[in-house]
Amino acid sequence: MSARGRVKSVMEDRSVYKSVGRAEDLSRISKRVAGITVSAIKQMPVLASKVAGAVSLGQGIPSFATPPFVTEAVIRALREDEGIGKYSLQPGMPELKEEIAHHLKRTRGISVDPETEIFVSCGSMEALAGAICTLVERGDEVLVPSPNYASHIEQILFAEGVPVFVPLIEEEGWRIDLAGLARAVTPRTKAILVCNPMNPTGAALTCDEARAIAELAIERDLFVIADEAYDFLVYHPSGHASLAAISELKSRLIAAFSFSKMYCMTGWRVGYMYAPSHVIDQVLKVHDAFAICAPTVSQYGALAALRATNGRDGEGDRFIVRLVAALDDRRHLTCGRLDRLPSLFSYQKPQGAYYVFPRIVPAGIKSMDLSLRLLYEAKVISVPGSGFGPTGEGHIRFSFGGTEEEIDDAFDRIEEWASGAGIGL
Amino acid sequence: MSARGRVKSVMEDRSVYKSVGRAEDLSRISKRVAGITVSAIKQMPVLASKVAGAVSLGQGIPSFATPPFVTEAVIRALREDEGIGKYSLQPGMPELKEEIAHHLKRTRGISVDPETEIFVSCGSMEALAGAICTLVERGDEVLVPSPNYASHIEQILFAEGVPVFVPLIEEEGWRIDLAGLARAVTPRTKAILVCNPMNPTGAALTCDEARAIAELAIERDLFVIADEAYDFLVYHPSGHASLAAISELKSRLIAAFSFSKMYCMTGWRVGYMYAPSHVIDQVLKVHDAFAICAPTVSQYGALAALRATNGRDGEGDRFIVRLVAALDDRRHLTCGRLDRLPSLFSYQKPQGAYYVFPRIVPAGIKSMDLSLRLLYEAKVISVPGSGFGPTGEGHIRFSFGGTEEEIDDAFDRIEEWASGAGIGL
Numbered sequence: 002m003s004a005r006g007r008v009k010s011v012m013e014d015r016s017v018y019k020s021v022g023r024a025e026d027l028s029r030i031s032k033r034v035a036g037i038t039v040s041a042i043k044q045m046p047v048l049a050s051k052v053a054g055a056v057s058l059g060q061g062i063p064s065f066a067t068p069p070f071v072t073e074a075v076i077r078a079l080r081e082d083e084g085i086g087k088y089s090l091q092p093g094m095p096e097l098k099e100e101i102a103h104h105l106k107r108t109r110g111i112s113v114d115p116e117t118e119i120f121v122s123c124g125s126m127e128a129l130a131g132a133i134c135t136l137v138e139r140g141d142e143v144l145v146p147s148p149n150y151a152s153h154i155e156q157i158l159f160a161e162g163v164p165v166f167v168p169l170i171e172e173e174g175w176r177i178d179l180a181g182l183a184r185a186v187t188p189r190t191k192a193i194l195v196c197n198p199m200n201p202t203g204a205a206l207t208c209d210e211a212r213a214i215a216e217l218a219i220e221r222d223l224f225v226i227a228d229e230a231y232d233f234l235v236y237h238p239s240g241h242a243s244l245a246a247i248s249e250l251k252s253r254l255i256a257a258f259s260f261s262k263m264y265c266m267t268g269w270r271v272g273y274m275y276a277p278s279h280v281i282d283q284v285l286k287v288h289d290a291f292a293i294c295a296p297t298v299s300q301y302g303a304l305a306a307l308r309a310t311n312g313r314d315g316e317g318d319r320f321i322v323r324l325v326a327a328l329d330d331r332r333h334l335t336c337g338r339l340d341r342l343p344s345l346f347s348y349q350k351p352q353g354a355y356y357v358f359p360r361i362v363p364a365g366i367k368s369m370d371l372s373l374r375l376l377y378e379a380k381v382i383s384v385p386g387s388g389f390g391p392t393g394e395g396h397i398r399f400s401f402g403g404t405e406e407e408i409d410d411a412f413d414r415i416e417e418w419a420s421g422a423g424i425g426l
Numbered sequence: 427m428s429a430r431g432r433v434k435s436v437m438e439d440r441s442v443y444k445s446v447g448r449a450e451d452l453s454r455i456s457k458r459v460a461g462i463t464v465s466a467i468k469q470m471p472v473l474a475s476k477v478a479g480a481v482s483l484g485q486g487i488p489s490f491a492t493p494p495f496v497t498e499a500v501i502r503a504l505r506e507d508e509g510i511g512k513y514s515l516q517p518g519m520p521e522l523k524e525e526i527a528h529h530l531k532r533t534r535g536i537s538v539d540p541e542t543e544i545f546v547s548c549g550s551m552e553a554l555a556g557a558i559c560t561l562v563e564r565g566d567e568v569l570v571p572s573p574n575y576a577s578h579i580e581q582i583l584f585a586e587g588v589p590v591f592v593p594l595i596e597e598e599g600w601r602i603d604l605a606g607l608a609r610a611v612t613p614r615t616k617a618i619l620v621c622n623p624m625n626p627t628g629a630a631l632t633c634d635e636a637r638a639i640a641e642l643a644i645e646r647d648l649f650v651i652a653d654e655a656y657d658f659l660v661y662h663p664s665g666h667a668s669l670a671a672i673s674e675l676k677s678r679l680i681a682a683f684s685f686s687k688m689y690c691m692t693g694w695r696v697g698y699m700y701a702p703s704h705v706i707d708q709v710l711k712v713h714d715a716f717a718i719c720a721p722t723v724s725q726y727g728a729l730a731a732l733r734a735t736n737g738r739d740g741e742g743d744r745f746i747v748r749l750v751a752a753l754d755d756r757r758h759l760t761c762g763r764l765d766r767l768p769s770l771f772s773y774q775k776p777q778g779a780y781y782v783f784p785r786i787v788p789a790g791i792k793s794m795d796l797s798l799r800l801l802y803e804a805k806v807i808s809v810p811g812s813g814f815g816p817t818g819e820g821h822i823r824f825s826f827g828g829t830e831e832e833i834d835d836a837f838d839r840i841e842e843w844a845s846g847a848g849i850g851l
Contacts, residue, residue, distance in 0.1 A: 027708075029561065029616075029649075030560055030561070030708050031559065031560055031561065031562060031563045031564075031585065032563065033559065034559060034560045034708050034709075034711055034712060035708070037711045037712075037715065038711060039516065039710055039711050039714045040714060043515075043516040043714055043718070046515060046516070047515055047516065047517070050515060050520070060513060062512050062513055066508040066511055067504075067508075067510075067511035072504040072505070072511075075504060075723075076501050076504055076505070079492075079497040079500060079501055080497070080501070083491040083492075084693075085492075085693065086491055086492035086497075086690060086691055086692070086693050086694065087487050087690075087692050087693045088485060088487055088692045088693050089693060090468075090471055090472055090475060091464065091468040091471070091472065092472070095475070123548050123552075123695065123716075123717055123721070124717065124718060126715070126716060126717060126718050127548075127716050127717060130715050130716045131716075134456060134458065134459060134584075135455055135456055135459045136454065136455070136456065137456060138456045138457065139456075152714065152715055152718075155711065155714065155715045156715050159559075159711075159712065159715050160456065191454075224454075265511060265512075266511055267511070267512050267513045268509075268510065268511050268512045268513050268514060268719070268721065268722030268723060269511065269721055269722070269723055270548065270695075270717065270718070270719070270720070270721040270722075271721075283452075283455050283459050283460070284459075285464055286459055286462045286463060286464050286580065286584075287459060287462075287584065289464045289465060289468055289577065289580065290462065290551070290555050290577055290580045290581050290584050291548075291551060291552050291555045291556075291716055292548055292549065292551060292552060292695065293468070293549060293551050293577075293695070294693070294695070295695070296548070296693065296694055296695040296696075296721045296723070296724055297693030297694070297695075298500075298693060298694055298721070298723055298724060298727075299721055299723060299724075302723075
């Protein structure tokens with residue numbers, strides 16, 4: 002069978018997707034769930050788990066281990082503190098919420114009431130899903146700069162809302178289209194959802210852009226839902242322009258934060274939401290129905306992480322600085338490797354997060370086809386651009402969270418594959 | 427201020443509830459969320475956290491610590507296995523799903539495909555919420571034996587379904603009303619939701635009752651959603667009658683299981699769902715939008731727990747046997763203490779789980795009033811019966827998960843309070 006034939010047969014074999022979202026029988030399934038999918042970001046690792054020796058530029062997992070100032074604190078508690086195995090209070094451990102408020106003060110200059118304006122969630126995803134279910138009535142529209150993180154689309158669709166995609170301006174570094182956003186507002190618009198820095202493009206808002214979004218939201222009476230999971234990861238010198246720092250936005254801002262990326266804790270599933278207390282009150286109902294509380298073991302880890310960062314000796318800050326520096330090295334490495342493949346990929350240099358979202362240069366190659374060929378033929382895991390909304394097609398997402406060796410290995414394989422397959426070279 | 431006045435003022439002071447579910451402004455909140463509440467089970471601990479020295483008969487948390495065969499395995503992995511800090515595959519760690527299949531075979535005699543018929547969730551709650559959102563279309567009816575676990579009601583309402591309450595027969599030990607269930611079926615009925623053993627009543631299905639539910643579901647083409655979080659905790663000699671063991675039900679059974687109670691891991695937030703693969707496929711979409719994956723740290727803990735239980739040396743089984751024996755002692759102690767308060771409480775002896783749901787004997791005392799008076803005046807945490815559906819009013823839930831000292835202390839306080847307050851004595 003030819004390589005191309007192999008890919009076709011994979012695409013047509015529904016059993017490949019069996020455990021990742023295709024169903025034989027949708028007749029008895031609710032519309033809200035029948036209408037959504039498992040994001041390609043999670044489908045690819047499931048497919049890849051059956052491909053021996055694949056190297057990953059796929060899911061957004063930094064190669065680093067959770068730092069010892071987190072794990073050792075958890076180990077101590079596992080041996081000495083029985084509370085670590087029990088439910089926490091439903092909105093989160095009070096001492097963790099206090100530390101989060103302190104962290105937001107330190108990093109955003111904002112005063113937050115830890116009791117009423119914060120809750121601790123099972124990762125920022127649970128907070129976002131809960132907030133979207135809370136704010137979005139059936140038929141409400143949510144503006145989404147596109148391409149964007151796939152799960153945000155599914156969360157809006159799950160709430161039976163309408164995602165309204167406002168294309169980013171690719172040729173200007175995936176800049177946000179402020180005029181386009183303003184034009185897209187209708188009487189049904191409920192919110193603007195912004196991931197900043199952005200996944201999958203690696204774009205990051207400037208302060209002026211953040212302010213302009215806030216002004217639009219205030220003028221048109223919209224909520225702003227901000228996913229700031231990558232807040233610490235902005236490579237340009239002016240740093241992160243946090244929507245949470247804009248005080249005029251406070252009454253209409255729902256911001257989700259994560260410990261996953263900053264402390265290499267993706268598997269711990271702990272994050273938090275900052276929002277007006279009357280919104281938190283509502284989202285907590287969803288949290289109650291889905292989660293009871295965030296995992297207590299992980300909350301202990303999060304508390305140790307923040308204490309190390311907010312504390313005097315700055316161990317946490319030192320860890321983050323080294324993490325950012327390492328990821329910046331990987332960003333340059335990845336861009337350099339992409340520069341050697343100009344007939345295959347054309348890209349905008351990412352300013353934040355650890356993703357690059359190159360355009361596929363050769364005409365007529367679908368992103369899912371390319372991703373599957375890279376997986377099965379080059380043994381490199383990527384995520385097809387089609388997984389990131391309607392403007393994602395024709396692109397592919399590479400994560401540079403992996404080690405430099407992994408990145409080099411992956412690009413060596415891609416180069417060899419491209420030359421062998423005669424594609425784009 | 428009189429004691430009664432104190433309770434009234436607490437009830438009227440909305441600020442008490444501020445962080446637990448009351449909102450100033452519902453006008454911009456979706457109907458699905460405006461229509462649900464945070465369960466009283468979680469509200470009471472939040473209120474109680476501000477009452478110094480209260481003793482708990484409230485939330486269902488066993489007093490025991492997570493056993494060392496779990497914590498020490500996690501500690502080893504935290505030091506030696508970087509994978510513990512990273513996302514697992516979205517449906518769960520394959521080796522954990524294998525062990526779960528083995529466990530279901532061993533305890534239910536059923537053959538389960540770990541790849542397609544199981545997924546690992548953030549506690550059984552996330553699995554149940556996801557399944558209900560998946561199966562229940564707006565307006566669909568779900569039969570619920572009542573009184574029942576509060577969160578199941580919220581999950582149905584969140585999915586914009588209609589919970590149809592079929593009263594349990596209190597005077598016969600909260601026996602399930604099979605004829606009542608059959609009468610309640612309409613063309614809009616989608617599922618029967620059964621918690622077995624039951625929360626808050628401590629009732630447990632007999633084999634015949636489980637079979638009758640299965641037959642009704644097959645005859646009327648319904649799904650059965652089984653919450654078996656307390657499966658190991660049945661005190662009568664015939665043991666647990668698992669709906670998951672009824673092979674004819676397989677194509678329409680969605681069963682949720684938990685590590686929380688069996689291994690004293692309530693805070694770890696890890697459980698799993700067993701269901702037909704085409705249902706799992708759909709629920710995984712909701713799992714993806716809300717959770718990404720169950721906490722990996724907790725999955726390592728769950729894996730260690732099952733390995734200790736399924737393994738040859740049976741350390742896990744020995745732990746569970748001791749746990750059940752200790753809880754049985756507490757059950758007898760609790761019933762004995764209730765026997766000394768006949769003018770205040772009349773109860774059905776629980777056959778499973780660690781709850782008793784006595785009727786409040788004196789006329790005219792609302793369960794929330796009694797719960798708040800017990801909290802603020804006797805400093806004993808309980809959960810008002812009104813939190814468990816329409817037939818819960820007039821009752822109160824006591825958990826006997828606490829130590830014998832705590833149970834005795836709590837009932838000493840209740841006796842003293844009742845005698846001082848001149849209530850029911």
